Amino acid sequence: MSDPKFVIGMRDAFFNALYEIAKQDKNVIIITADNGAPTLDQFSQNLPNQFFTVGIAEQQMIGMACGMAVEGKKVYTYAIAPFVTTRVHEFNKLCLGAMNLPIVNLGVGAGYAYDIMGPTHHTVEDITIMRSIPNMKVHSPADSSTAASLAQISYNDPSPQYIRFDRTGIPDLYSDKNVDFKSGLIKVKDGEDLCIIATGIMVHQALAVASELHKEGIEAGVIDLHRIKPIAKDILMKCIQGYPQIVTMEEHLLAGGMGSAIAEIFIDESITTPILRIGQDDKFVFDLGGRQAIWEAHGLDVAGILKQIKEKLILPIAR
Amino acid sequence: MDILQESKYAVYENKALWLRNKVLEMAVSVNSGHVSTAFSQAELLIALYHGKILNYDSKNIKWDQRDRFILSKGQGGIGIYPVLADNGFFPLKNLENFTGPGSVLGVHAEWHVPGIEVLTGSLGHGLPMATGMAQAAKNDNKKHLIFCLLGDAELYEGSNWEAATFAGHMEYDNLICIIDRNGQGVLGHTDLIESPSDGPRLNPLDDKFRSFGFDVRTINGNRFEEIFGSLSDVRQRKGKKPLLIIANTKKGKGSKLLEDQRLWHYRVPQGKELEQVKKDLNS
Numbered sequence: 103m104s105d106p107k108f109v110i111g112m113r114d115a116f117f118n119a120l121y122e123i124a125k126q127d128k129n130v131i132i133i134t135a136d137n138g139a140p141t142l143d144q145f146s147q148n149l150p151n152q153f154f155t156v157g158i159a160e161q162q163m164i165g166m167a168c169g170m171a172v173e174g175k176k177v178y179t180y181a182i183a184p185f186v187t188t189r190v191h192e193f194n195k196l197c198l199g200a201m202n203l204p205i206v207n208l209g210v211g212a213g214y215a216y217d218i219m220g221p222t223h224h225t226v227e228d229i230t231i232m233r234s235i236p237n238m239k240v241h242s243p244a245d246s247s248t249a250a251s252l253a254q255i256s257y258n259d260p261s262p263q264y265i266r267f268d269r270t271g272i273p274d275l276y277s278d279k280n281v282d283f284k285s286g287l288i289k290v291k292d293g294e295d296l297c298i299i300a301t302g303i304m305v306h307q308a309l310a311v312a313s314e315l316h317k318e319g320i321e322a323g324v325i326d327l328h329r330i331k332p333i334a335k336d337i338l339m340k341c342i343q344g345y346p347q348i349v350t351m352e353e354h355l356l357a358g359g360m361g362s363a364i365a366e367i368f369i370d371e372s373i374t375t376p377i378l379r380i381g382q383d384d385k386f387v388f389d390l391g392g393r394q395a396i397w398e399a400h401g402l403d404v405a406g407i408l409k410q411i412k413e414k415l416i417l418p419i420a421r
Numbered sequence: 422m423d424i425l426q427e428s429k430y431a432v433y434e435n436k437a438l439w440l441r442n443k444v445l446e447m448a449v450s451v452n453s454g455h456v457s458t459a460f461s462q463a464e465l466l467i468a469l470y471h472g473k474i475l476n477y478d479s480k481n482i483k484w485d486q487r488d489r490f491i492l493s494k495g496q497g498g499i500g501i502y503p504v505l506a507d508n509g510f511f512p513l514k515n516l517e518n519f520t521g522p523g524s525v526l527g528v529h530a531e532w533h534v535p536g537i538e539v540l541t542g543s544l545g546h547g548l549p550m551a552t553g554m555a556q557a558a559k560n561d562n563k564k565h566l567i568f569c570l571l572g573d574a575e576l577y578e579g580s581n582w583e584a585a586t587f588a589g590h591m592e593y594d595n596l597i598c599i600i601d602r603n604g605q606g607v608l609g610h611t612d613l614i615e616s617p618s619d620g621p622r623l624n625p626l627d628d629k630f631r632s633f634g635f636d637v638r639t640i641n642g643n644r645f646e647e648i649f650g651s652l653s654d655v656r657q658r659k660g661k662k663p664l665l666i667i668a669n670t671k672k673g674k675g676s677k678l679l680e681d682q683r684l685w686h687y688r689v690p691q692g693k694e695l696e697q698v699k700k701d702l703n704s
Contacts, residue, residue, distance in 0.1 A: 128560070151560050162549045162583035169553020172539060173561070192543060193580075197550070201532065201540050 111270035112249035113210045117141035119253030120178065124152055130257070131170055135163045135181040137210070142180070160190045167205045168197035176204050176257065182216070183209030183225035183266055191231055198262035199235035205263075206256045207232075212242065212266035212302050213353030217393040221386045225266065229301075230358030232264040233331040240331040241265040241286075242360070244305035247276040248328050251283040268303050275305065275326070285337050286329025293321035295418050296411075297342050300351040301327045301360045307397075308351050310404045311411070320417055322349075330360050335367055347415050348377045353402065356381040378414050380407055430645040436471050436507070437463045441675050441702050443503040447519040448689045454519065454528060457673035457685040458572065459500025461603040461643075465570065465668055466504045468648040474655070475568065479509035482535050488565050489538055489554050493547020494572035494601060496687075498530035501537075510536035545578025547571060548598065552584050555593040555663075566655060568597045574606030576623055582633075589634020592661035597652070598635070600626070600665065601642065603672035607686045618683070626667055635665040642668025676701035 110118075121144050124130040132145050136158045145153040156162045160181055167177040179186055186207040187194070198205050209228065216223035232240050239261050243249040249267060256263050281288060290305065291312055300308035305326040312322040325341055327333065342348060350361035361379030368377060382400060389399045397403040401410060411417070440463050448454035469475045469490065478484040492501055499519065506513045511534075518524040525533040529542025539550050551569040558565060575581065588596055604611050609618035623629075627637045636658070640647035651666050658664065673679025676698040678690070690698045 131560075154556070156583070156587050159583035159587065161545070161580035162552070162587055165546055165549020165580060165584065166553035166556065166587070168539070168546075169550040169555070170557045171553070172550070173554055173557035175557055175560075193546070193549075196540055196543055196546065 109270075109272065109274045110246050112243055112246050112267040112272065113139055113208070114141040114270075115246035115250040116208070116253050116265070116267065117145075119250040120257070121145060123253060123257050124149055127176070128152060129175050131167075131175045131177045133163050133167055133177060133179050135160045135179070135185060137181050160185050161193055164190045164193035164197050164205075164207075168193075168201065168203060171203035171205050172201070178206045178208055180208040180210075182223060183211045183228055184223060185209075187225065187228040187232055187264065194232070194238070194262075195235050199237050202237045203262060204260045207264045208267065209264065210267045210269065212268050214387065214393050214396050215269040215303075217396055218390050220388060224387060226354045226382050227358075228264070228266055229330055229352070229354050229360055230362070233363065234358070235262075237262055238331065239263040239329065241329050242301040243267065243328050244300075244302055244326050245272060245275040245277075247274065247281070248283055248326075255283065266302065272303060273306060283328070285334045286327070286332075287334055287338060287341070288326045288328065289323065289341050290326050291322070291324040293323040294345070295320045295322060296347045296349060296415060297323040297325065297345040298349045298351055299325045299327050299338075299342070299360075299364055301330060302353060304351040304353050307402070307404060307407065311351075311407050314404060314408055315411075327360060330363060333363060333367065335371075338367070339371070342375070345375065348375055349411060349415070350377060350379045350381070351407065352381045354381050355384070357384060376415070378411065380410055433464070433467050433472060433645045436467045438675075438702065440467060440500070440503050442699075443516065444499050445690075445695075445698060445702070447499055447503075447516055449691070449695060450517075451520050452689050452691070454499035454689065455496040455687055456499070456689060457679050458494065458497050458601075458603075460674045460676065460679065461670045461672045462494070462497050462500055462570065462601045463674065464643045464645055464648060465599060465601065465670075466501055468645055468652070469568065470504045470508050472645070472649060474649070474652050476565065477536075479505075479536070482510060486563065486565050489551075489567045491539055491541065491547040491551050491554075491567070491569045492530050492537070493541055493551075493569050494544070494575055495529040495531075495541030495547075497570070497572075497601075498526070498528060498542075501530060502526050502534065505534070505536040544572070544575040545580035548581050548584035548588070551596055551598070552588050552591070552593060555588070555596045556591065558595055559593075566595050566597055567593075568599065570599045570601060573600050573602045573604065573611055573623060573626070576600070576626075577606075577621070585630065585633040585635070588663045592634070593663045594658060594661050596663040597655055598663065598665045599642075600667050601670055602626070602667050603670045605672045605681070605683070605686070609683060630665045634662055636660065636662045637665045637667065639667040639669065642666075642670040643674050
């Protein structure tokens with residue numbers, strides 16, 4: 103920790119917190135599909151009966167987790183995000199969802215985190231497919247404090263769950279704040295002209311966008327929606343009450359993602375506040391050059407998002 | 422088989438005949454259910470439950486020390502419900518409402534049915550689940566066994582081979598797999614290649630599983646003597662390998678009309694066909 107800028111990755115913050123729980127409860131099991139982490143080594147070295155690697159065999163990982171969960175274990179499975187979601191969707195549907203078992207799928211590399219690795223490793227449909235599974239809860243932390251809190255939250259909750267982590271290098275949001283993560287959403291910034299609801303890394307983009315808007319006299323509120331299913335509807339409604347317009351921001355396909363989930367609530371609750379959904383259109387991304395380059399190419403960088411907001415929303419004039 | 426042997430198994434033979442008739446009755450009543458697969462596995466299930474190869478207590482279904490049984494070929498649900506009912510897991514009368522409103526007895530077996538541990542019906546799930554149960558038993562130092570009955574055509578699902586790789590590696594000596602080797606899928610045969618609907622080949626199945634680290638035994642899975650013989654030592658086996666029984670069976674066993682014939686995977690006999698099957702079974 104000599105570098106003051108160093109922020110532990112979400113996954114590692116989570117595993118460190120989970121390790122403390124697993125030391126006390128031998129029924130906490132981790133199964134990995136040949137994915138490692140420095141913080142995972144403490145499980146394999148010190149809790150060998152609670153750590154299993156099945157090789158690159160995700161169906162086996164989920165099926166085995168099911169068999170152990172049926173026998174009373176609390177099982178965490180771990181792989182790169184596409185491989186605990188799209189790769190094993192049917193196993194998730196039946197073993198986690200239909201059987202409603204205490205299994206938590208941990209996916210690292212949400213959105214375009216594995217930027218230069220292409221569509222095989224991009225995970226921009228996981229929110230859609232995981233939230234479509236009945237009983238499943240979906241977490242999308244924006245920083246390592248949130249990720250660490252999810253160890254205890256997920257342990258206490260017997261529901262099937264999916265946690266999508268970003269990779270290392272994501273700035274800290276909450277480590278010096280007293281935040282209650284249980285409601286699944288956090289009002290990060292006040293502002294009355296529009297409200298941005300963001301998830302994962304896009305919370306940081308939202309804050310940057312809000313900062314740019316502020317320079318132009320426009321005040322945007324920002325909400326970190328770190329639990330996408332179930333959404334704490336009543337709390338969200340209170341947070342967005344009075345806003346003339348809403349923006350959702352996700353590094354994810356627009357089809358069925360977080361913005362869709364918000365729009366569904368609006369329709370169901372007869373809320374007529376305009377929503378602008380910002381995310382990825384119906385396309386695969388083959389662009390190289392890094393995450394920023396992908397964002398720039400697809401309108402997800404700060405400038406691109408500002409452009410969309412200005413074009414599509416009625417912003418306050420002459421402020 | 423001598424007369425003594427024959428009488429020894431007569432009670433089970435009679436149960437298997439009762440089971441086939443019951444399956445037929447249930448399927449015909451709703452024009453649904455996999456009759457031929459239920460006929461194929463009949464002796465195996467009668468031996469496991471009526472023959473008490475499995476340790477279980479139908480009055481204490483979640484008894485901690487019970488052997489776990491996974492019907493990975495979940496389409497065989499219609500063939501296990503009468504077996505469970507006849508052994509006291511739930512009233513026989515419930516069979517009359519197979520797939521009906523308020524019933525838990527669906528086409529595919531699932532865990533709301535007393536005695537069914539997990540949800541199956543999508544093939545290739547049972548064996549991965551069984552490895553998890555095997556590991557949980559190891560972790561908890563429990564001595565019960567995990568039995569998993571798979572269809573042979575189910576083995577086309579790659580997840581089975583993921584699980585087999587792991588089970589062999591982990592030396593799950595508490596895992597007993599039984600393959601209902603009737604040599605047929607939905608469209609055609611697994612190894613008797615006569616038309617484009619047949620295959621791909623599964624053989625040499627025994628060598629495949631041996632190479633994955635299993636002890637392998639091959640039996641006639643429609644003969645009680647061989648089933649009991651192959652499973653008599655399951656609690657005293659030496660070595661550290663999972664056990665795999667290749668139970669050679671006939672799909673539709675018991676009826677000449679159905680036996681080894683294509684077409685009957687999910688077809689329920691009606692009219693004259695039904696009369697023929699009844700005659701076959703009970704002649």
